[in-house]
Amino acid sequence: MLGCAGVFVASAVSPCVVTAQVKTEPAALYKDAAVPVDRRVDDLLARMTLEEKIMQLCQYTAGGNTNENNVEVKADHPLTSGSYIYYGTDPGFRNRLQRRIMTETRLGIPAIFAQDVIHGFRTIYQIPLGQACSFNPGLAARACAMAAAEARRSGIEWTFSPMVDVARDGRWGRISEGYGEDPYMNSVMGAAAVRGYQGESLASGVSVAACLKHYVGYGASEGGRDYRPADISDRALWNTYLPPFHAGVEAGAATVMSGFNDISGVPASANYYTLTEILRNRWGFDGFVVSDWDSVRQLVNQRVASDDADAAMLAFNAGVDVDMADGLYADYLARLIGEGKVSMDRVDRAVAQVLKLKFELGLFDNPYTPEVPAEERVLTPDNRRIALEMARESAVLLKNEGNLLPLAGKRIALIGPMADDGAGLNGNWSCHGVAAETVTFRQALTRTFPATVYARGCGFDSISSAEISEAVRAAQEADVVVLCLGEMPKWSGENGSRSTLSLPDAQERLAAEISAVGKPVVLVLTSGRPLELRRLEPMAGAVLQMWQPGTEGGTALAEILSGEVCPSGKLAVTFPYSTGQVPIYYGARPNARTGGQGNYQDIQDAPLYPFGYGLSYTEFSYSNLRVSAPAFTDPALPVEISVDVTNTGRCTGKETALWFVSDEVSAVARPVRELRHFEKRELQPGETATFTFSLIPSRDLPYYTPDGEPVLEPGRFTVSVAGLSIPLDYTPAH
Numbered sequence: 001m002l003g004c005a006g007v008f009v010a011s012a013v014s015p016c017v018v019t020a021q022v023k024t025e026p027a028a029l030y031k032d033a034a035v036p037v038d039r040r041v042d043d044l045l046a047r048m049t050l051e052e053k054i055m056q057l058c059q060y061t062a063g064g065n066t067n068e069n070n071v072e073v074k075a076d077h078p079l080t081s082g083s084y085i086y087y088g089t090d091p092g093f094r095n096r097l098q099r100r101i102m103t104e105t106r107l108g109i110p111a112i113f114a115q116d117v118i119h120g121f122r123t124i125y126q127i128p129l130g131q132a133c134s135f136n137p138g139l140a141a142r143a144c145a146m147a148a149a150e151a152r153r154s155g156i157e158w159t160f161s162p163m164v165d166v167a168r169d170g171r172w173g174r175i176s177e178g179y180g181e182d183p184y185m186n187s188v189m190g191a192a193a194v195r196g197y198q199g200e201s202l203a204s205g206v207s208v209a210a211c212l213k214h215y216v217g218y219g220a221s222e223g224g225r226d227y228r229p230a231d232i233s234d235r236a237l238w239n240t241y242l243p244p245f246h247a248g249v250e251a252g253a254a255t256v257m258s259g260f261n262d263i264s265g266v267p268a269s270a271n272y273y274t275l276t277e278i279l280r281n282r283w284g285f286d287g288f289v290v291s292d293w294d295s296v297r298q299l300v301n302q303r304v305a306s307d308d309a310d311a312a313m314l315a316f317n318a319g320v321d322v323d324m325a326d327g328l329y330a331d332y333l334a335r336l337i338g339e340g341k342v343s344m345d346r347v348d349r350a351v352a353q354v355l356k357l358k359f360e361l362g363l364f365d366n367p368y369t370p371e372v373p374a375e376e377r378v379l380t381p382d383n384r385r386i387a388l389e390m391a392r393e394s395a396v397l398l399k400n401e402g403n404l405l406p407l408a409g410k411r412i413a414l415i416g417p418m419a420d421d422g423a424g425l426n427g428n429w430s431c432h433g434v435a436a437e438t439v440t441f442r443q444a445l446t447r448t449f450p451a452t453v454y455a456r457g458c459g460f461d462s463i464s465s466a467e468i469s470e471a472v473r474a475a476q477e478a479d480v481v482v483l484c485l486g487e488m489p490k491w492s493g494e495n496g497s498r499s500t501l502s503l504p505d506a507q508e509r510l511a512a513e514i515s516a517v518g519k520p521v522v523l524v525l526t527s528g529r530p531l532e533l534r535r536l537e538p539m540a541g542a543v544l545q546m547w548q549p550g551t552e553g554g555t556a557l558a559e560i561l562s563g564e565v566c567p568s569g570k571l572a573v574t575f576p577y578s579t580g581q582v583p584i585y586y587g588a589r590p591n592a593r594t595g596g597q598g599n600y601q602d603i604q605d606a607p608l609y610p611f612g613y614g615l616s617y618t619e620f621s622y623s624n625l626r627v628s629a630p631a632f633t634d635p636a637l638p639v640e641i642s643v644d645v646t647n648t649g650r651c652t653g654k655e656t657a658l659w660f661v662s663d664e665v666s667a668v669a670r671p672v673r674e675l676r677h678f679e680k681r682e683l684q685p686g687e688t689a690t691f692t693f694s695l696i697p698s699r700d701l702p703y704y705t706p707d708g709e710p711v712l713e714p715g716r717f718t719v720s721v722a723g724l725s726i727p728l729d730y731t732p733a734h
């Protein structure tokens with residue numbers, strides 16, 4: 001059996017080391033690839049000292065820290081650490097460290113190398129919020145699989161993604177990292193991401209372990225400011241914030257990250273209820289929980305722990321298995337065990353889960369990453385192709401007055417700070433993305449429309465009369481202006497909150513000056529959050545939201561503007577009319593008074609663009625909504641609800657049908673509508689297709705009590721799609 005490990009190691013380390021290992025561990029079961037994982041885990045665990053066990057629960061960094069929000073890096077990184085956040089791209093460096101771990105530590109337990117591969121590793125895909133707007137979970141899974149392969153082949157086995165924090169406050173910069181305001185969207189897209197990252201087998205050499213974050217309620221941070229408390233009732237926890245995590249666990253996510261926020265006073269990283277009672281006991285999660293960066297030590301800042309040792313005890317006993325960055329488990333767990341404050345059994349369970357993942361990743365049998373040249377593992381044509389597909393499908397056309405788009409053979413004035421900015425298109429959390437490798441709007445448009453003239457017009461937050469004059473001249477000489485405005489990457493993502501969803505004055509002023517020229521304006525937006533567009537929107541004939549579309553963002557824009565690609569994205573997050581409306585989201589509970597009472601006195605009540613909104617170059621009509629049976633008695637049996645969708649326009653296009661359910665009367669007020677299914681399909685002009693929602697009442701209609709019990713009340717429900725609706729009655733069989 002040792003032969004197996006020996007054969008592999010012989011190809012990766014010097015023969016003398018192999019000999020040494022053969023002598024010291026002649027019959028180690030855990031080294032035998034043919035033995036089932038649980039037995040390998042037990043065997044290894046039985047050989048480990050307490051110190052070795054504790055070190056498996058500690059995570060440090062390797063390489064230069066690229067997350068500037070995380071400044072405190074512990075100086076020493078013991079070789080016995082269970083995992084590293086690896087900031088490099090070179091499998092060689094990683095292998096050298098791994099080789100030292102394998103050969104210089106007593107048991108040769110390989111480390112896991114982790115990284116925030118949030119929307120790509122070197123090839124950058126659309127940000128998750130934009131991916132949600134594609135309403136194409138299959139494509140999102142492919143993008144994650146491509147990112148996983150790039151990462152794994154570059155030495156990373158674990159990504160801290162997907163983020164499935166439901167977010168309803170666009171001021172929160174991290175809204176960009178998740179799938180928007182809706183629990184169901186976050187569930188479907190998060191599960192797709194998990195499947196994409198993890199693939200068929202974690203040991204495949206192209207998959208990485210996923211991490212559901214930030215468990216739980218981080219999206220409700222007060223005022224949209226980062227690292228703040230969250231006040232979440234148990235009912236909201238169960239109905240809004242937990243479902244995406246549950247879906248991710250069901251999809252097989254290997255790990256979960258505990259959040260920075262508190263949940264109504266109990267920090268997420270010291271929360272026995274969410275971490276142990278729900279995650280482990282109710283959902284049966286059998287992976288491990290990693291803290292967020294320093295979130296164990298931060299329990300002291302949050303004033304629930306009196307000192308670092310107390311913080312380590314609280315986090316560990318609540319259910320945080322691995323301590324990211326702050327080193328408190330290394331410093332205090334042994335002492336806490338000695339004092340009887342932490343049990344050995346709890347330590348063994350945590351270590352076993354870490355070891356299990358290492359075996360599943362194939363690290364014991366294959367600890368080194370093949371060192372192939374970068375051009376063979378990153379930015380391949382396949383990577384770029386999926387990045388392009390995602391950028392196309394996630395763009396949302398918000399306005400297209402008089403069919404201004406597509407633009408055929410026009411002289412374009414390309415203006416704006418985002419027009420030639422690769423870094424801006426890569427956006428926040430762009431990992432190892434390189435701005436120069438991203439196709440900018442200018443590069444792509446100049447190829448498609450050779451008569452394009454470019455003038456920046458202003459900076460993201462600065463303006464000069466010289467730049468304005470140049471841009472105005474360009475606009476005067478053109479047939480149409482493509483005005484590219486938006487947010488710098490740092491204005492969203494972690495620690496990227498903003499007090500307003502408006503773009504800075506400089507950009508609004510540029511828009512006003514350009515609009516005054518009188519040429520048609522196509523406003524192209526790049527941002528990591530929903531924007532307040534009420535002043536900009538009237539200045540433009542067409543508005544296209546590109547989000548932060550990544551490496552192929554420019555190509556996608558040129559294809560959409562030229563009409564080669566028909567836009568098909570829909571909003572996964574509401575665009576308010578004014579920032580003052582925040583939080584504003586479609587799934588709100590009903591008002592106590594009708595007839596517009598209670599609305600703001602100074603602005604319209606409706607958002608500028610609601611959830612699910614998005615135009616196309618073609619048109620779709622919905623008809624013949626029907627249900628297999630208008631009433632049901634057995635909630636476990638599916639009810640088929642169908643609608644015919646016809647492409648009534650002149651070009652091929654993709655349409656997403658969004659299916660909502662409403663409970664007409666219930667014991668507690670529920671959201672007016674709840675998304676429960678969606679389907680996207682391509683239709684040729686004149687083609688009609690039947691879209692079907694196979695509704696399972698016990699899955700799709702209940703709400704959760706504050707204790708997490710699903711309740712399905714008898715009575716009438718309504719199912720709606722594209723403004724059509726049909727009743728569905730439930731009478732339980734006795």
Ligand code: BGC
Nearest residue numbers: 067069070116160292293494
């Ligand atoms: C972020 C996490 C991230 C971690 C590691 C933290 O600051 O909140 O989302 O995964 O750093 O970089």
